[in-house]
Structure formats: C-alpha cells, structure tokens
Amino acid sequence: MTSHPFTQATARELYRTEERLAARTSALHRAKTHGRPVADVIADLALEYLPACPPDVVADIGCGRGTTTRVLAERLRPRCLLAIDASAAMLAATQVRLAGHHASFLQADFHALPMRDAVCAVVVAAFCLYHAPDPRRVTTEISRVITPGGIAIMATKSIDSYSELDRIVAGAGLDTDAAARESLYGSAHSGNLPDLLPPGLGMAHLEHEEHRFTFRDPDHLAAYLATTPKYRFPSGLTGDPVPLAAALRAHWGDKPFCATSTVTYLVARREGAIG
Template sequence: MDGITDAEQLALQYASTTNLETRRGVWGPGPEGISPVDALRDAVLACRPSRVLEIGCGTGRFARSVTDALPDVDYVATDLSPAMVAATAALRVPAQQASADALPFPDAAFDVVVAAWMLYHVPDLDAALREVRRVLRPGGTFCAATNGNEHLADLLREAGGAPLVTQFSSENATSALCLHFEQVTQRDIETRATFEDHPAAAAYLSSFSPTLAATLPAFQGSRQYAGHTSILTAL
C-alpha cells in the first residue's frame, strides 16, 4: 500500500468515511471467535478510566462503544480527517481535529490513550508516542491495535502485490513502545475477511489501492482470507 504515511495520499483516502467502512465491513472473528475490537475495548474498560483520549478515531464507532459502556467517562476523540471528526461528533462523542504528534492537551491529562489501527500512518512514530506519553497521567495506560505483516497477505499476493510491512506492526510494535514505556503486553488475534464475490474483494482493494483492485484475477463464489491483528497495552 503505497503512501501509508504520505500525508497527501492519506488525506485523499480518508476524505470521507467510505473507504474505511468498506474495509471494516468484511471482518469477523477468526478460529478463536475473538473480535480484536472487543478485545481493545475490554482493555480500555479494565482501566476504569475517568478521562480517555483517542487519536485517529475514524468513524467514532469505537469511541461510542466505550462511552456506552462508561456513561460518565470524559472521552475526547481526535483525527486529522475533518470527515472522521464530523462522523464521530454525529455519534455524540466530543471530537476535534488534531495531529498525533502535536496533541493540543496539557501534560498528564488522561487516564487512557487509545490508538486503534492508525499508528502505521503517522509520519513520525516516535514523536507521536512521545505525545502519548506526555498526555498520559503517571500510571496511565496506552491501548493500541495494529495488524501483522501477513494481514490479508494472501489476497494481496493474488492481486500481484506483496505483504504490507509497516513501521508499527505485530512484529515490531512492542519494540517501538518499549522505547517510551516501561511495560508492554501484546495479544495476537487471528481474524477472517469474507468476500461474497470477486467484486467485493476488488472493492476492498480499491479502497486503498485501485491498482491492486484492477489486477485481482476474477474468481467465482465467496472467499475467505486470514487477518492477523494485535492488541497492545503499555504502562
């Protein structure tokens, strides 16, 4: 996926919620029956936070699920995309536009910071993690989610592409976090993407790479591909 950290390409990709919704809609639990989104939410809820910051909030669905479970929580969601901020605000979650490497909040302001499937996009990962550390109170928890190098790799290969190796993946996320946090735990979860037909798979690929969508060989019937995700907590 070219341009995974390129600001101009990311702005185009997330100019609306359509691409994100297209990708999200195909995913379900893997062999263990575990949803990584549920696992991430459980990690947040286990902290019993009073104040939560989410960076890269996307459409706001995760934020809404946490505020539904914790009605008294002070939850602030941020995203670089105006469309994502608007979608989150429409779900009645306070949201504002902000960059992960320049958070407009005071030191030690939050009990929990969440980054769900977005740290592979930030141009300067260490700068973003320094900001996360800064706005967390002493003893606060950082909860993050990401994908592994082999995430949906079989589909990418079928389209003539290669597995997506990023700066913050299942394979290297713990090492990156250990530069800024004393204790890091990682839980790996296998998921499944189900495509009812070839057009559905091509639409998924087109949401981030029209080139791969165009080169995916036609197939009949439905297909399922493995996804590899990780949930990380850092103290």
C-alpha cells in the same frame, strides 16, 4: 521512517470523506469469519488495566468513524471523552455516532496532541499508528499526555495482513508486482509495536489474535480491493469495484477468496507516582 501510501501526505486523501473507510470496513466485516470485535477487546483491556473506574479523561486518537469511541463511551463512561483525528470528515462521522454521549471532538495531528501533559487516564490508538511516518513520535506524545499510572492501548495489524490478496491480484494479472510491494502496515505492526514504546511507558500486556476473512465472490473482494491504496491497477480499474470484479471473475471465476490478518493489542502503563 517509512514511506508508502499509508504514511505519505497523500494518505490524508484516504480520509477526506467517510465513504472509502465505510466501504472498506463494511467489506471486511462481511468477510470476517474469525476474530473478536476489536472495540470490545479494547474496552475489556481498559477495564482490566485501568487504575480506577470510571476514568476521568479518555482519549481515542485516530478515532476514524468513531466505532471504537462509541464502545469506550458506553463501557468506560469517562467523565470526559476526547475523540481526536486529523480528518474533519471522520470527526463529523464520529460526532453523529456519539450523539447522546458527552464527548469533545478535536481535529489534530497525533504527532502533536492538543492536550496538556499528564491529563488522560487512558489513550486508545486503534489501527492508526501505521499511518504515522514516525510512529515513535506519536507514542512519545501519547506517553506525555497520560497520567502516571494511566494506560495506553494500541491496536495494529501484522505486516503480512491480507498478503493472500497479493497473490490473487497478481495471479489475475492486475498488478504482477503486488507481493513485492511494501506492506501498508510497515510503520507500526504486530512485530515492532513493543519497540515503539518510549522510555517511561512500560508494556503491561501484549496479545495477538488471528482474524480470518472469506470474501464470498469477486464482487465482494473487489469492494475491498477498490479501497486499498497498495495496488497499482491498470487504468480504469483503480477505485472502481465494478471493472475490478469483472477482471477478477474473468481470471478466477465465481469463487470465494480467503485472507488472514493478525491483530495485536498492546497495553502500556505510564510509569511514575500516582498523584
């Protein structure tokens, strides 16, 4: 069990509204210089490993704003698509993004999925398992709801993702302990993801891809840093990109900042006779 800002009860606060995640995703997308679109990779893997297509029931757990969910709807065309998240605001955003697609939206904790046993042909868990204080409980739940022969596709990040930013933040005197603080991805990361699989869920595919980012100047980097709960900035700077950018610029000048993250994809198949 791990405990830090991404797994504590206060993590719920991060997803109380859509704005923080939208700002974070937008800053990262604008900075990205290398790495395939994650939702497309997940859909490609689903199509490659699915026992039958179109699948009957597909669930996207921790669906966030529904960016992956929509690609699953468009590319897999399941009979039934379940978007599941703990946050009502995220589900509302997903519902807007999925307009015109047939889907159900369920507010639930992924430690106790609101489905019967063995109903899903595919369960996707993208960039959400690192919010679980006990991710093995979540993967056990995922296994429970998958049909025999069905698959889980999990995506997460390396434990050292964006660690270059720790040095930039510390160097500017904004949080001198930044590099010593626990990674936000410590609960479920590239290194431990295979170990989180419960008995009965066998790994079929494991793949790592380096994603590279260049934040073009202090304003761009501050837009991302303001959404990151890892840092303990001086009072007045937390969550506010304007003074953060000014503080970064005062130390580093007007320059670009680079960072990397490894994205890991794991496909696991539920063992047992296909009914």
